[in-house]
Amino acid sequence: MSMAMERTTLVAAVTGFAVVLALDVLLRRSGKPAWPTVSGGLAIVMALLTVAVAGRWLRESQGPFLTLYDVLLSNLFSLTLVYLVAAWLVPALRTASAIVSGFLCVLGVWSLTVSAEAVPLPATFDNPWLWLHVTAGKLFLGLCLAAAATATLLLGRRASAAPDSGEMDAAVWLALSLAFVCHSFMLIAGAIWAHSAWGRYWAWDSLETWTFITWLCIALLLHARVTFRRMPVAYGWSAVVAIFGLAILTFLGVPFLSVAPHKGVM
Amino acid sequence: MTLLLKSVASLKLTFVGLVLLIANAFAVSQWPGAAIPWLVLPLSVLALNLLAALLVRHAFRQQAALLLFHVGLLVLLMLVAAGVLLRFDASVEVVEGTAFDAATVTPRGTGWLHSDKLDEVQFVQGPLEVRYLSGLRRDTTHSRVFLTRPDGSEIERDIGDRQGFSSNGYRFMATFNKGYSVLVQWRDLSGRETIGAVNLPSFPEFEWKQSNEWITPAGESLTLELKLADRIPEDRPWLLRSRDVDYEVGIVGSGQFEATAGPGQSVAVAGGEITIVDLRLWMGYRIDYDPLLPWLLTAAFLALAALGVHMAQKFAAPRAADSAVAAGGEQAA
Numbered sequence: 001m002s003m004a005m006e007r008t009t010l011v012a013a014v015t016g017f018a019v020v021l022a023l024d025v026l027l028r029r030s031g032k033p034a035w036p037t038v039s040g041g042l043a044i045v046m047a048l049l050t051v052a053v054a055g056r057w058l059r060e061s062q063g064p065f066l067t068l069y070d071v072l073l074s075n076l077f078s079l080t081l082v083y084l085v086a087a088w089l090v091p092a093l094r095t096a097s098a099i100v101s102g103f104l105c106v107l108g109v110w111s112l113t114v115s116a117e118a119v120p121l122p123a124t125f126d127n128p129w130l131w132l133h134v135t136a137g138k139l140f141l142g143l144c145l146a147a148a149a150t151a152t153l154l155l156g157r158r159a160s161a162a163p164d165s166g167e168m169d170a171a172v173w174l175a176l177s178l179a180f181v182c183h184s185f186m187l188i189a190g191a192i193w194a195h196s197a198w199g200r201y202w203a204w205d206s207l208e209t210w211t212f213i214t215w216l217c218i219a220l221l222l223h224a225r226v227t228f229r230r231m232p233v234a235y236g237w238s239a240v241v242a243i244f245g246l247a248i249l250t251f252l253g254v255p256f257l258s259v260a261p262h263k264g265v266m
Numbered sequence: 267m268t269l270l271l272k273s274v275a276s277l278k279l280t281f282v283g284l285v286l287l288i289a290n291a292f293a294v295s296q297w298p299g300a301a302i303p304w305l306v307l308p309l310s311v312l313a314l315n316l317l318a319a320l321l322v323r324h325a326f327r328q329q330a331a332l333l334l335f336h337v338g339l340l341v342l343l344m345l346v347a348a349g350v351l352l353r354f355d356a357s358v359e360v361v362e363g364t365a366f367d368a369a370t371v372t373p374r375g376t377g378w379l380h381s382d383k384l385d386e387v388q389f390v391q392g393p394l395e396v397r398y399l400s401g402l403r404r405d406t407t408h409s410r411v412f413l414t415r416p417d418g419s420e421i422e423r424d425i426g427d428r429q430g431f432s433s434n435g436y437r438f439m440a441t442f443n444k445g446y447s448v449l450v451q452w453r454d455l456s457g458r459e460t461i462g463a464v465n466l467p468s469f470p471e472f473e474w475k476q477s478n479e480w481i482t483p484a485g486e487s488l489t490l491e492l493k494l495a496d497r498i499p500e501d502r503p504w505l506l507r508s509r510d511v512d513y514e515v516g517i518v519g520s521g522q523f524e525a526t527a528g529p530g531q532s533v534a535v536a537g538g539e540i541t542i543v544d545l546r547l548w549m550g551y552r553i554d555y556d557p558l559l560p561w562l563l564t565a566a567f568l569a570l571a572a573l574g575v576h577m578a579q580k581f582a583a584p585r586a587a588d589s590a591v592a593a594g595g596e597q598a599a
């Protein structure tokens with residue numbers, strides 16, 4: 001697949017997110033069930049993203065690991081997939097589909113503004129632990145998105161106290177807890193890969209430090225929920241949204257702002 | 267005593283410890299050089315808090331998976347601390363055809379309790395090859411080493427970007443750092459000969475400044491500059507190796523002395539004569555020693571598995587788990 005074809009497919013996918021968002025809002029306003037249409041739309045968008053990722057992979061003969069464009073493109077795919085699976089398994093997460101589609105649309109527009117030029121993957125990146133590390137990271141971010149989107153919706157609905165709020169609240173904490181497990185595995189797999197690639201398992205580079213801070217923040221929130229049981233529920237939901245913001249900054253900001261060796265020893 | 271333990275085991279102290287740890291991890295991100303001192307206090311608070319909780323919080327002990335996860339974290343913390351005390355981190359350059367010499371190692375970090383056994387490591391650096399794809403993209407590294415085992419037998423290993431070797435607990439990893447080394451013979455005025463190697467800067471990273479200073483045994487400072495006949499081809503694959511390289515060595519000394527010598531040629535300089543014997547490659551290795559690494563990995567995976575089981579139990583029976591934790595929290599408070 002040529003670069004032009006890949007970009008066209010990506011534009012179609014981003015447009016697809018916008019269409020799904022619009023349909024979601026319209027259907028919910030008219031009181032009709034939105035999920036069948038939304039999930040079908042997201043599945044079509046994911047198919048387009050699969051074509052874009054696979055085409056790039058085959059053309060460049062390397063996985064989408066290194067550049068901001070690679071990371072955005074692969075995250076559009078993985079976030080959509082993880083959300084669809086999570087919402088299929090936990091119906092309470094479906095209510096936040098418009099927020100998820102909106103976020104993915106913004107991420108898609110961002111991916112269209114950055115350079116799509118590929119950078120050769122360093123030899124040290126050719127390691128199975130990198131695959132596990134990245135997969136766990138994408139699962140973490142996808143689950144965190146599902147939790148944060150649902151928490152955002154709950155924060156917006158606080159005054160109306162909808163009848164399904166209890167299920168949605170439980171879904172938020174389930175998604176965040178699973179995200180915590182995935183994050184923990186991501187740290188371990190990353191340490192094993194780093195030891196193999198650079199001869200050290202931890203070096204406090206910017207990405208490692210901020211990833212550890214994100215893990216600590218989730219641990220803190222899970223602890224706070226047990227420690228301060230009378231804490232207003234909105235505090236917890238706000239914290240979930242803040243943690244997702246921190247995770248986005250960590251994964252999509254820190255690696256591309258710092259000159260840390262995590263970018264790869266050439 | 268029990269009252270003190272219950273106070274130390276408080277979930278509120280866990281909260282404070284975690285907030286402190288986050289603040290200090292943030293400080294580490296701003297001042298990375300000071301990582302360990304910044305983290306000792308909050309980690310110590312959390313370790314004490316957890317130890318006390320293990321002793322006095324019965325509800326905590328009733329949740330085996332949650333308990334195992336926290337014990338795993340505690341063990342991880344202790345193993346990391348012990349690893350810091352025992353560790354050794356260094357780098358070394360070894361020239362093709364020469365034996366590893368512990369005296370040439372540059373330490374980067376040595377734990378207080380590290381017992382140096384590096385001089386017992388014996389290996390000879392064999393031929394080295396680094397493949398490049400077109401556009402000077404580094405591909406595979408093949409560094410052959412001949413390792414002498416403790417029983418005196420020799421084993422040959424092919425070291426690459428992901429494949430290191432271990433000896434006496436020291437792990438040697440090939441780095442991207444490698445370059446040419448000029449093998450020179452020095453003959454003094456009385457006819458006594460010695461051979462040495464002058465390592466040049468990393469290649470091809472510093473292709474533009476392939477020179478280094480060398481002090482002769484007579485005390486004369488010379489600058490040796492490698493002059494390669496061919497430039498690196500950037501439009502096709504290329505192999506970095508020491509065989510079949512067409513080169514000369516420029517020799518610059520004091521008093522505007524300048525000469526050029528090819529392989530096998532000699533140049534008279536102050537106090538003796540220098541002969542260019544051969545062109546070799548040197549390989550840069552990173553050396554690390556952490557005998558607790560396998561235990562660290564085991565503890566990490568055990569803790570992770572326990573966390574997974576705890577979450578599965580928690581969400582399979584959310585109400586039961588929540589009430590048990592709440593009871594524990596109230597007891598601790």
